Amino acid sequence: MADAMTESTPFWRSKTLDEMTQAEWESLCDGCGRCCLVKLEDEDSGKIHATDIGCRLFDAATCRCHDYANRSKTVPDCVTLTPEAVRTLPWLPPTCAYRLLGEGRDLPWWHPLVSGDPETVVAAGVSVRGKVHANEDEVAEEEIVERIVAWPLRWPKAARGPR
Numbered sequence: 001m002a003d004a005m006t007e008s009t010p011f012w013r014s015k016t017l018d019e020m021t022q023a024e025w026e027s028l029c030d031g032c033g034r035c036c037l038v039k040l041e042d043e044d045s046g047k048i049h050a051t052d053i054g055c056r057l058f059d060a061a062t063c064r065c066h067d068y069a070n071r072s073k074t075v076p077d078c079v080t081l082t083p084e085a086v087r088t089l090p091w092l093p094p095t096c097a098y099r100l101l102g103e104g105r106d107l108p109w110w111h112p113l114v115s116g117d118p119e120t121v122v123a124a125g126v127s128v129r130g131k132v133h134a135n136e137d138e139v140a141e142e143e144i145v146e147r148i149v150a151w152p153l154r155w156p157k158a159a160r161g162p163r
Contacts, residue, residue, distance in 0.1 A: 012101055012113065017083035028101070030111050030121045033063035033128035034093040034152045035081075038136050038144060048091040050152035052133040053144055060132035094155055095126050110159055125156030 011024050020028075038053040057066045057075055065071050071078045079085060081098055092099040097107055107114050110124035121127045133139070133147055 010113065012097075012107060017086060017098065017102055027113060028097040030095075030097055030126065031063050031118060032093070032095065032121050032126045033058065033060070033132070034126075035079075035091075035096065036063075036065065037128065037132070037152050038147075039091050040145060040148065048153070049148045050091075050150070051144055051147040052128075052131055052149045052152075053139055053147050054128075054132045054135045056135050056137045058132070058135060060129070060135070063127055063129055091153075093152055095159060108159060124159035126159050128152070 011020065012028065015024070017025070033054070034050075036055045036058040038051045038055065040049045040051065041047070042049065054060055055065075055075060055078070057071055057078075058064075059066055067074055072080060079089065081089075083102070086092065086098040086102045095108070097111055097113075100107065108124075109115060110120040110126060112118045112121065122129055131151070136144070139147065
């Protein structure tokens with residue numbers, strides 16, 4: 001009976017982040033694109049500020065990386081998420097599945113692994129689709145600070161609570 005229960009229990013509820021296969025790990029990404037937005041750190045306070053500027057490899061229409069396999073070579077400061085990184089990165093969005101599971105919480109109703117539909121991320125207002133001003137190569141470096149926005153570091157109202 002315990003084996004039957006384990007088989008029907010989703011992997012994210014039965015495994016730790018460290019125990020997941022590469023495929024399971026990758027499937028946790030909901031494709032929202034929030035982690036691909038340029039972030040600025042206040043040198044004095046250490047506070048992280050999100051912008052509505054995408055990484056140079058970010059495709060704002062699909063909310064995916066143009067060259068995911070080679071992203072760290074092309075963008076040296078691109079952070080590869082690992083279980084250890086998830087436990088220490090202060091800038092992961094509060095809606096991020098890696099962060100939620102790392103904090104012992106469950107995936108929300110809009111996550112594609114729960115809903116079965118990648119569009120629920122958009123419906124819940126979690127996706128950055130339609131919210132990205134430009135990619136970092138299209139904005140002068142001194143203008144990026146003018147693009148600071150609060151929404152990437154908040155839960156959208158539509159995403160709160162069960163549906």
